[in-house]
Amino acid sequence: MKNINSKIANLFYEIANFLKMEEISFKPFAYERAALTLESLDEDVGRIYEQGGKKALEKIPGIGKSIAEKIEEYLKTGEIKYYHKLKKKVPIDIEELTRVEGMGPKRAKILYEKLGIKNLKDLEKKAKAGKIAPLFGFGEKTEKNILQGISFLKKSSGRFLLGEILPIVSEIEKRLRNLKEINEISVAGSIRRKKETIGDIDFLVTIKEFKKPIPTRSSAEKIMDFFVSMKDVIKVWGKGPTKSSIRLESGLDIDLRVVPQKSYGAALQYFTGSKEHNIETRKIAMDMGLKLSEYGLFKGRKMIAGRSEKEIYRILKMQWMPPEMRENQGEIELARVYKLPKIVEVSDIKGDLHCHSKWDGGVNSILELSEEALKMEYKYLGISDHTKFLRIEHGLNEKQLSLQKKEIDKLNSEFRIQDSEFRVFQGAETNILKDGSIDIKDEALKKLDYAIAGIHSSFKMRKKEMTDRIIKAMKNPYIKIISHPTGRILKKRDEYQVDFPKILRAAKEFKTVLEINSYPERLDLNDNKIRQAKEAGVKMVINTDAHHKNQLHYMELGVFQARRGWAEKKDIINTKSQDKLLKYLK
DNA sequence: GCCGTTTTCGGCCCGACTGTTTTCAGTCG
Numbered sequence: 001m002k003n004i005n006s007k008i009a010n011l012f013y014e015i016a017n018f019l020k021m022e023e024i025s026f027k028p029f030a031y032e033r034a035a036l037t038l039e040s041l042d043e044d045v046g047r048i049y050e051q052g053g054k055k056a057l058e059k060i061p062g063i064g065k066s067i068a069e070k071i072e073e074y075l076k077t078g079e080i081k082y083y084h085k086l087k088k089k090v091p092i093d094i095e096e097l098t099r100v101e102g103m104g105p106k107r108a109k110i111l112y113e114k115l116g117i118k119n120l121k122d123l124e125k126k127a128k129a130g131k132i133a134p135l136f137g138f139g140e141k142t143e144k145n146i147l148q149g150i151s152f153l154k155k156s157s158g159r160f161l162l163g164e165i166l167p168i169v170s171e172i173e174k175r176l177r178n179l180k181e182i183n184e185i186s187v188a189g190s191i192r193r194k195k196e197t198i199g200d201i202d203f204l205v206t207i208k209e210f211k212k213p214i215p216t217r218s219s220a221e222k223i224m225d226f227f228v229s230m231k232d233v234i235k236v237w238g239k240g241p242t243k244s245s246i247r248l249e250s251g252l253d254i255d256l257r258v259v260p261q262k263s264y265g266a267a268l269q270y271f272t273g274s275k276e277h278n279i280e281t282r283k284i285a286m287d288m289g290l291k292l293s294e295y296g297l298f299k300g301r302k303m304i305a306g307r308s309e310k311e312i313y314r315i316l317k318m319q320w321m322p323p324e325m326r327e328n329q330g331e332i333e334l335a336r337v338y339k340l341p342k343i344v345e346v347s348d349i350k351g352d353l354h355c356h357s358k359w360d361g362g363v364n365s366i367l368e369l370s371e372e373a374l375k376m377e378y379k380y381l382g383i384s385d386h387t388k389f390l391r392i393e394h395g396l397n398e399k400q401l402s403l404q405k406k407e408i409d410k411l412n413s414e415f416r417i418q419d420s421e422f423r424v425f426q427g428a429e430t431n432i433l434k435d436g437s438i439d440i441k442d443e444a445l446k447k448l449d450y451a452i453a454g455i456h457s458s459f460k461m462r463k464k465e466m467t468d469r470i471i472k473a474m475k476n477p478y479i480k481i482i483s484h485p486t487g488r489i490l491k492k493r494d495e496y497q498v499d500f501p502k503i504l505r506a507a508k509e510f511k512t513v514l515e516i517n518s519y520p521e522r523l524d525l526n527d528n529k530i531r532q533a534k535e536a537g538v539k540m541v542i543n544t545d546a547h548h549k550n551q552l553h554y555m556e557l558g559v560f561q562a563r564r565g566w567a568e569k570k571d572i573i574n575t576k577s578q579d580k581l582l583k584y585l586k
Numbered sequence: 587g588c589c590g591t592t593t594t595c596g597g598c599c600c601g602a603c604t605g606t607t608t609t610c611a612g613t614c615g
Binding site: 025026027028029030031033034061062063064065066067101102103104105106107136137138139140141142145389390393394434456457458459460 | 587588589597598599600601602603604605606607610611612613614615
């Protein structure tokens with residue numbers, strides 16, 4: 001469910017791109033800023049307008065008279081004329097084209113004017129035909145990069161980020177739960193396993209009917225009628241009494257299955273997968289002379305289990321395992337000897353060590369972030385603003401860091417007065433420069449509670465240089481954490497080249513903590529690397545990298561990823577109490 | 587186009603990198 005805020009934000013991003021094509025300075029940034037603000041707004045902009053009119057819109061930071069008028073226009077007419085006027089001049093799908101790494105508005109405009117390229121399809125065709133390289137300002141390499149960018153996009157297209165999907169899932173689940181016909185409901189498939197990207201969604205439901213175990217047509221039909229006629233459905237792929245498939249306006253496909261109550265557990269197990277996990281589980285059933293299907297566990301023709309997952313696994317003499325572990329990566333063997341690790345849980349997390357405040361151009365003050373952290377029942381929050389190398393992110397210099405420290409000290413003494421255990425730590429997200437040095441002097445790092453270092457430039461270095469660069473940063477005694485260690489951006493950019501086993505050995509030697517970044521498009525480290533780190537005895541920290549107080553809630557995404565990597569509480573340092581954590585960082 | 591304890595006009599969003607050039611444009615964070 002794309003809400004109105006993000007719809008308008010997307011239009012503003014496009015307007016910004018069209019303005020950039022015309023070499024207009026500053027105005028595009030105003031639109032981008034407004035878009036960013038809209039996206040992170042708690043409240044629906046339509047409601048703000050209803051309650052306070054245009055004046056209320058203008059109170060939102062980054063939104064002035066002109067942009068408020070455009071929002072008003074959109075709310076009233078569903079369109080923004082200014083956008084159409086701009087698009088008429090260069091009628092291209094700028095949003096799609098700029099998704100290709102290395103393609104921006106200027107190049108898109110040139111390609112439209114010289115080759116008539118309007119969308120991704122045109123771009124691929126012309127690039128493959130070698131039409132782009134000969135153009136002035138382009139060349140062989142650019143053409144090759146464009147093709148690479150397109151193939152990367154294709155690889156991930158049609159898949160959605162877990163972080164975008166979860167809110168949709170809980171919204172749909174809420175709607176279905178309201179139906180009186182429905183008894184049990186669960187999401188299955190890759191989303192239940194919390195995979196980082198999701199193809200489509202499966203919902204399983206059972207019907208509330210105590211006398212008749214098999215769903216009657218009428219109840220099932222009522223559910224399906226409701227499902228296919230929800231307001232955001234744009235296509236119905238199929239509709240029957242046990243299964244219906246729809247597409248939402250966001251492009252997401254959802255299946256809804258009605259299953260018999262007595263098969264609910266079996267169906268849940270089956271549709272949760274993974275396929276590989278299921279194949280192995282069925283083999284175990286077969287070896288015991290049983291048959292496992294989505295309808296139940298059978299001995300001959302007699303059904304001996306199926307009501308719940310736990311019951312099925314129990315009869316198969318296996319420990320029940322969290323869906324995140326069901327990838328046939330060794331969990332089955334451990335489950336059979338009842339030795340599964342107890343993986344970390346959201347409730348184990350005691351604080352967040354990576355978030356950005358107003359100091360580096362973020363949205364919220366340190367106090368606002370702290371209040372949100374308190375709501376989440378955290379014991380501490382680490383502020384880690386960008387440092388000076390990242391000028392665009394208003395990176396802090398040594399002087400500003402010491403000013404910030406004063407603010408944090410003051411805040412902490414207020415917490416002390418209020419008899420609150422909660423504390424704010426001062427960190428910083430420093431930059432690992434091309435040669436592996438840090439952009440902030442050691443004397444300043446020393447005064448912080450801890451320092452994070454991350455790569456924010458020169459992503460395309462060769463493997464050896466990149467590895468050495470990161471290891472050099474790890475050797476700095478004040479650098480405790482490496483943020484987003486592989487630099488990938490889901491659906492956009494691959495990991496940078498790095499010798500990961502070597503990084504792990506160095507992390508172990510220098511006691512550097514690797515971050516599991518919870519940002520929806522990062523989730524970096526990924527599940528596989530988390531598992532490697534755990535096995536190498538390297539400690540990790542689950543951080544959000546929040547740039548807005550609401551984003552502190554991304555924490556669960558990082559925890560899910562950690563669970564997929566089998567991380568336990570002891571592997572994750574921000575499960576420690578305040579005292580123990582501080583001691584660990586010193 | 588937005589903003590303002592440097593306030594109603596004149597600043598903002600800079601610097602590195604890449605790939606293309608032969609002095610620079612476009613992209614990215």
